[in-house]
Amino acid sequence: MNHPRAWVDIHLNRLNHNVQQINALISKKTKIMAVVKADAYGHGLEQIVLSLHKVGVTSYAVATLEEAIEVRGLLPTADILILGLTPIHNVYLLAHHRLIQTVFSESYVKSLAAAATSAGILIEIEIKVDTGMNRIGFAYDQINAIKIVFSYNSLRVNGIYSHLSVADSFKPEDVAFTQVQINRYELCLKELDGFSYGRTHLQNSAGIINQSHLQFDYVRPGIMLFGIPSGEVKKVDLKPVLELKASISMIKTVRAEEYIGYGRIVKFTKPKKIATVSIGYADGYPRSLSGKGVPVLVNGQYANLVGRVCMDQLMIDVTNIDGVSEEDQVILIGTSQTKRIMMSTIAEQTHTITNDLACQFSLRTVRLYTTSNKKDVETVV
Numbered sequence: 290m291n292h293p294r295a296w297v298d299i300h301l302n303r304l305n306h307n308v309q310q311i312n313a314l315i316s317k318k319t320k321i322m323a324v325v326k327a328d329a330y331g332h333g334l335e336q337i338v339l340s341l342h343k344v345g346v347t348s349y350a351v352a353t354l355e356e357a358i359e360v361r362g363l364l365p366t367a368d369i370l371i372l373g374l375t376p377i378h379n380v381y382l383l384a385h386h387r388l389i390q391t392v393f394s395e396s397y398v399k400s401l402a403a404a405a406t407s408a409g410i411l412i413e414i415e416i417k418v419d420t421g422m423n424r425i426g427f428a429y430d431q432i433n434a435i436k437i438v439f440s441y442n443s444l445r446v447n448g449i450y451s452h453l454s455v456a457d458s459f460k461p462e463d464v465a466f467t468q469v470q471i472n473r474y475e476l477c478l479k480e481l482d483g484f485s486y487g488r489t490h491l492q493n494s495a496g497i498i499n500q501s502h503l504q505f506d507y508v509r510p511g512i513m514l515f516g517i518p519s520g521e522v523k524k525v526d527l528k529p530v531l532e533l534k535a536s537i538s539m540i541k542t543v544r545a546e547e548y549i550g551y552g553r554i555v556k557f558t559k560p561k562k563i564a565t566v567s568i569g570y571a572d573g574y575p576r577s578l579s580g581k582g583v584p585v586l587v588n589g590q591y592a593n594l595v596g597r598v599c600m601d602q603l604m605i606d607v608t609n610i611d612g613v614s615e616e617d618q619v620i621l622i623g624t625s626q627t628k629r630i631m632m633s634t635i636a637e638q639t640h641t642i643t644n645d646l647a648c649q650f651s652l653r654t655v656r657l658y659t660t661s662n663k664k665d666v667e668t669v670v
């Protein structure tokens with residue numbers, strides 16, 4: 290039992306591979322703004338950011354001020370955009386850490402400008418334009434409201450961007466709507482001709498893959514950096530960066546007609562060899578997989594989850610696994626020899642997307658980072 294209790298293997302070489310694939314996909318003039326919110330989608334902010342920086346990524350986007358400050362601590366010169374709300378009382382921290390704040394409404398930009406003025410500081414901002422998602426942003430056709438943003442002396446506009454809501458769908462009406470959003474964004478930029486609005490960007494991962502012909506200044510890949518794009522996307526050569534693994538704590542024979550686990554939801558008519566695995570829903574493995582006979586990999590062979598996923602443990606049926614021992618590791622998401630369990634399959638079975646699932650592996654799972662195909666360079670974080 291030389292492995293950790295439960296862990297994720299993070300393959301930084303695959304992250305680099307995915308960056309190369311994105312660069313191959315986008316136009317020569319377009320750059321990558323890496324979206325590393327939510328602890329880099331559960332992959333660990335520090336190692337991911339440092340690794341991205343090494344392969345030349347100098348632009349980052351995050352969801353919160355706290356995340357932005359963390360990235361700044363790692364990269365003194367990168368540009369860092371906060372995509373969402375920063376409370377106005379934190380305006381000083383925006384300036385202190387040289388962060389770029391998104392402004393998305395008339396009231397927000399007004400408050401931000403006033404706070405910056407009274408603090409005697411200049412804040413870098415980017416303007417979020419709503420082209421049809423109706424989440425945050427200035428309506429694409431409220432040009433006068435957008436023009437006013439340029440008039441505040443305490444704010445400096447660094448960019449203007451929008452976000453696609455159905456870029457991950459092949460349905461004809463969705464493809465048409467994405468085109469509507471692109472047109473609205475371009476129309477808005479045209480109306481702002483003469484204003485120095487700075488850099489432009491529109492595409493998330495699905496938008497990058499399915500609309501790779503667009504040529505804005507930046508693209509904003511998140512989930513595709515980690516090799517697990519969600520929704521309907523064209524085929525691209527991306528590699529999953531994360532594998533989820535855990536140790537077996539105990540193997541035993543459970544007698545016929547005995548129940549296994551909470552709720553007594555399973556029993557077998559024959560004796561079964563059952564392994565208990567040291568991972569549970571508090572480690573990010575969804576409890577809603579309970580009772581679905583989900584596969585895991587042991588010794589290069591498929592075994593099935595039995596009973597309910599507990600908070601810190603779960604049970605699998607290893608009756609048919611050759612040579613299984615308490616020394617074996619269990620792969621819950623990942624590859625073993627020719628077999629694999631994909632994050633997208635697990636996500637589908639719990640009615641969610643890979644983005645959501647990946648973020649869950651942040652809580653207490655140990656991360657082992659590898660930088661080569663061989664597993665010889667490992668650092669425990």
Ligand SMILES: *Cc1c(COP(=O)(O)O)cnc(C)c1O
Nearest residue numbers: 324372452493494509510511512
């Ligand atoms: C999260 C986010 C992204 C990245 O989305 P992915 O689908 O993970 O690539 C890009 N832009 C905005 C505004 C986001 O909130």
